[in-house]
Amino acid sequence: MSTNLITSLNARLEGMSASERAIAEVILDAPAEVVALSSQALAKRCNVSQSSIIKFCQKVGFPGFPALKIELSAETARSENAQQIHAGIFSDDSLGAVAKKLFASKIAALSETMKANPNAVLDAAVGQISAANRILILGVGGSALVAQDLSSKLAKFGKAVIAGGDSHIQLANLASFGAGDLLISISYSGTTREVQVAVEFALAHGVPVLHIGAYHQAPAPEVVLHCVADENIVRSSSIATRTAQMAITDLLFVLFVQGQGDVAARISDSHALVRQIR
Amino acid sequence: MSTNLITSLNARLEGMSASERAIAEVILDAPAEVVALSSQALAKRCNVSQSSIIKFCQKVGFPGFPALKIELSAETARSENAQQIHAGIFSDDSLGAVAKKLFASKIAALSETMKANPNAVLDAAVGQISAANRILILGVGGSALVAQDLSSKLAKFGKAVIAGGDSHIQLANLASFGAGDLLISISYSGTTREVQVAVEFALAHGVPVLHIGAYHQAPAPEVVLHCVADENIVRSSSIATRTAQMAITDLLFVLFVQGQGDVAARISDSHALVRQIR
């Protein structure tokens, strides 16, 4: 089984004999270099015999050394992006390095967020949106932009969406909402006061709630979609957070659109409108 | 140079001789299988001699066949994610399939956009921002959100940023700008009337301009950063566009921050402030 060589080596490291461990450690330490070595060269580097290298390869499930190198090459390539995720950016990083790290951090936010939300929950969320009469989208701070983005997208599809304005106005709007409407609240931490007040109010009045982000308070919204963001590239710049939030709202939107009928028609209508204005 | 074997093979396919092409085509068709073959086996499959395989490898820049296999393995691993990019979403796609396609499309927008902007241009853009006294960020339609996002980020770092408001207000603001200031204009297509007017005005009055998106008009802004977005997942939903724009603005921001001194201090200050308000 070679679904993941690196992981499995790490796991088996304990039960290995001295030579085997020497080999495994070199592979784990410098997979990229090992890929370029011959079995003899690797043997020298590990201070073991060439035949030990071959035996090692076979023991971990490969027919031979070249096969292991190929798998190793594939794995290092796959994890290239993921490697620098937890690195953070240093003041002496080159421009290219910074770009790569940012890129990696965004991809991590995307993939983790995608993973964090089971299909069933997404399905429920889309159901809420489709069923809703009117939708109030609430997000403060950085989340306000995400809220606006989602609202403009849904509006294109004829949904009655309210977003923007300050929290007082929003609460006033919410007061008229009922069981056939929907509150979408967006807050990464789930601790934003305004959002909590709105969610509690909605739940108390039988308004369905879809929350995007963490939410620890009781009572809990019917549906909660999680955003995963490891904010360590530029501390607290909330780049990863925004990326994760947009991933979720875009996904929601795409799923919603897919559920509707004649997608292309409506959107190009809206484009035609914009063009006319010019 | 083997930065991208597959791409370079595709590009060179035209100028190849019959045997070479046969080899290249098998590699392009089934890279995953080629990785498992010996040079002899591949030769048989291509109906060429074994030596031709070796010569081919050397011609495309590798020391030999094993090296090519290793690179091929890495590349197929890397592109595993990117495969479904051009698929589009169909109404009978499962929820998981939709998520994957969206994910792939976002990654494509990110990576293409990162690739599209040479370091030198990014460097110039960061220089403009650092040097600017006041900054006006202009974006209309969907780009308005991106403009706001960038403006709030830069504001955290003490930059005097103006964003938001309608185009009349913005033009009025721009009137007071001079050579020490900066206009950042954001428009995916570069054809937005308001943006063009502002850019022309700025250039005419000696105000430096940084444009994010395409720009075909003359006179051209000093610095143009490109956003690459293949909008074929949900047609015209501008999800990829937004993703690309945010990638660029985030990158700009991170690079700018890196250039400044005590990063963490300032941002946590701003966080502390927000916490106090609650």
Add this chain to the structure above:
DNA sequence: TCATGGGGGAATTATATATTCCAATTTACA
């Protein structure tokens, strides 16, 4: 028609990989 040059393959050589076999060390048990 004949020289020239480039591409391709057969045969050869070189190299790398895999196997076998044996020695050394450890382990198990009397």
Add this chain to the structure above:
DNA sequence: TGTAAATTGGAATATATAATTCCCCCATGA
């Protein structure tokens, strides 16, 4: 503690694979 069994690791060997060489053939142009 001694001895047999078992396991590990390396030297030597065998095999497979890769790389080079050399030569033929065909296309091109004089």
